[in-house]
Amino acid sequence: MPERYRQFRIRDRVIQPAAVLAPMAGVTDNLFRRLIRAQGGCGLLLTEFTSADGLAKAKARTRRYLYYTDDEHPIGAQLFGANPDTLAEAAGLVESLGFDLVDLNLGCPAKKVVKCGGSGLLRDLPLLERILRRIRAAVRIPFTLKLRAGWDENSIVVREVGRLAEDCGVEAIALHPRTRLQGYAGRADWRLIAALKATVKIPVIGNGDINRPEDAERMFRETGCDAVMIGRAAAVNPWIFRQMADYFSRGRYVEPSEADRGRLALEFFRRLLAAEDPEALGKMKQFASRFTHSVCGGAALRKAVHAARSIQEILERVEAFFSGAAVAAD
Numbered sequence: 001m002p003e004r005y006r007q008f009r010i011r012d013r014v015i016q017p018a019a020v021l022a023p024m025a026g027v028t029d030n031l032f033r034r035l036i037r038a039q040g041g042c043g044l045l046l047t048e049f050t051s052a053d054g055l056a057k058a059k060a061r062t063r064r065y066l067y068y069t070d071d072e073h074p075i076g077a078q079l080f081g082a083n084p085d086t087l088a089e090a091a092g093l094v095e096s097l098g099f100d101l102v103d104l105n106l107g108c109p110a111k112k113v114v115k116c117g118g119s120g121l122l123r124d125l126p127l128l129e130r131i132l133r134r135i136r137a138a139v140r141i142p143f144t145l146k147l148r149a150g151w152d153e154n155s156i157v158v159r160e161v162g163r164l165a166e167d168c169g170v171e172a173i174a175l176h177p178r179t180r181l182q183g184y185a186g187r188a189d190w191r192l193i194a195a196l197k198a199t200v201k202i203p204v205i206g207n208g209d210i211n212r213p214e215d216a217e218r219m220f221r222e223t224g225c226d227a228v229m230i231g232r233a234a235a236v237n238p239w240i241f242r243q244m245a246d247y248f249s250r251g252r253y254v255e256p257s258e259a260d261r262g263r264l265a266l267e268f269f270r271r272l273l274a275a276e277d278p279e280a281l282g283k284m285k286q287f288a289s290r291f292t293h294s295v296c297g298g299a300a301l302r303k304a305v306h307a308a309r310s311i312q313e314i315l316e317r318v319e320a321f322f323s324g325a326a327v328a329a330d
Contacts, residue, residue, distance in 0.1 A: 005216075005248050007043070008203050008226040010142045010172045013074060013100055015043040015227065017248075019216070019241050020174070020205055022231030023049045023078040023105070023146070026286065030067050031271050035264070036234060037072060041241030043227070045075045049105045052081030052090035053116065066097055073100060076144065080105035080117040084130045088138035095139045101171075102139055104131070106147035106161070109180045119148045119180040122157055125164060132168035146174040146207070146229075149192050152181045158192050162200045174205035174229050184232075193223040205229045213240070213247035235290045238264065258295065262322025265291055269315055284314045297321070 007016040021028060021036055023046040033045045047065055054062030068075055077094040079102065081087045087104070094102045106128070108118035121128045136143055145165055150156040158175065165173055177192035178184070188208030197204045206225035210216050211233045219228055233240050239260075243253035256264070268287060272280040288305040292298030301321045308314045 004220050004226055005228075005244075010101060010144060010203060013142055015074060017041065017043045017245060018227035019244060020044040020227055020229040021046060021234060021241075022174075022207060022229045023047060023103070024231050024235065025049060025108075025110075026283075027235050029065075029283075030069060030072070031268065031275060031277075032235075033072055033075070034069065035238055035268055035271075036241060039239050039242045041243070041245035043074070044100075045072050046103060047075070047077045049078045049080050049108060049113075049118075050090075051116075052079050052083070052087045055079075055090045055093060056086045066094065066099075068099075075099060076101040076103045078103040078105050078146070080108060080113055082117040082121060082127065082131070084127075084134040087131055088134040091135045091139045091143075095141050099141065101142040101144055102135065103174075104135065104143075104145040106145055107174075107176050109148070109183050114180065119151065122148065122161065122180070123151050123155070125157070125160065128161070129164055129168060132165060132170060136169035142171045143169060144172040144174070145170055146176070146205075149175070149177045149179050149189065152179050155179075156192070158196050159199045162196045166200045166202050170202065172203040172205060172226075173200065174207050176207040176229075178208060190219060190223050193219070193225055197224045197226075203227065207231065213244040213253055216244050217248070236294065238291075258322060261291065261295060262318070265318055265322070266315070269311075269318065273311065281311055281314070284311065288314070288318065 005018050007014055008018040019042050021042050025048050028048050036042050050065040051062055066077055077099045079090050091102045105118055106121050114120035149158055175193050175196050177189045193206040203226035205227045206219045206223050207229035210230050216228045239256050246253040269284055285306055289302050292301050304317045305314050
């Protein structure tokens with residue numbers, strides 16, 4: 001087991017193991033985070049990225065993104081925005097709610113986010129410095145950030161942002177080494193994670209193209225990062241953190257069976273219903289779309305779920321599909 005995987009520190013917060021769930025819009029809500037936590041192997045959870053402007057306007061929908069339960073600790077809240085004062089105020093709210101850390105989004109490539117923060121801030125480092133200093137002055141809890149490599153291949157700013165962040169009191173940096181213009185295309189350039197690690201003294205969290213435990217092991221080895229962060233792969237395979245823990249401790253891990261997948265999907269759907277989530281129907285369809293890509297016959301199930309017009313229809317179709325899969329396996 002890589003020694004780095006056992007734990008890492010963000011100031012006085014000990015994160016065990018050194019594995020982090022990435023913030024993902026529309027994915028990492030309270031129910032999904034708890035689903036990940038229940039499988040084991042994830043050291044730190046992060047919320048969906050949350051608009052500081054929305055919080056300032058006291059929008060109830062935005063405030064919902066900061067809902068969490070005690071069993072999620074340690075947990076950080078990720079904010080996005082471009083106004084230093086508004087972000088500082090939002091960070092203060094995060095602290096008052098009892099989060100373990102506050103994180104700033106410098107990585108989202110979506111157009112609507114770039115207009116008011118996200119990876120768009122990588123084009124304006126003077127503004128970014130003002131933001132970092134205001135947030136740092138506003139809170140006592142650890143302050144971290146997640147960034148992309150730069151706006152495009154001609155403006156890679158990993159080292160510059162790393163030095164600036166460290167100077168402003170940021171205490172850990174997660175890097176997804178693709179540019180904003182790349183989106184999620186091409187390969188993540190892990191050499192940039194190693195370059196950032198060589199530039200700063202604070203912890204560096206590597207992110208991008210970790211799809212299997214073997215990928216995490218290779219990232220630790222090739223970059224020297226202090227922790228790994230997993231996003232899209234966890235949405236497809238919620239067991240990936242537990243698989244990493246098994247792989248690093250025993251050298252092997254198991255793949256979930258069709259029955260395992262069916263049970264987890266139904267458990268998640270029922271939790272959505274119990275929570276009376278107004279977006280339950282859409283979240284069920286989204287979860288089924290991601291979750292069934294590695295399932296035999298998953299395309300048919302995805303089609304059936306997306307055609308469903310009610311929550312009950314989705315539950316019946318998912319239950320029938322996985323019951324049939326279990327019978328076939330027997």
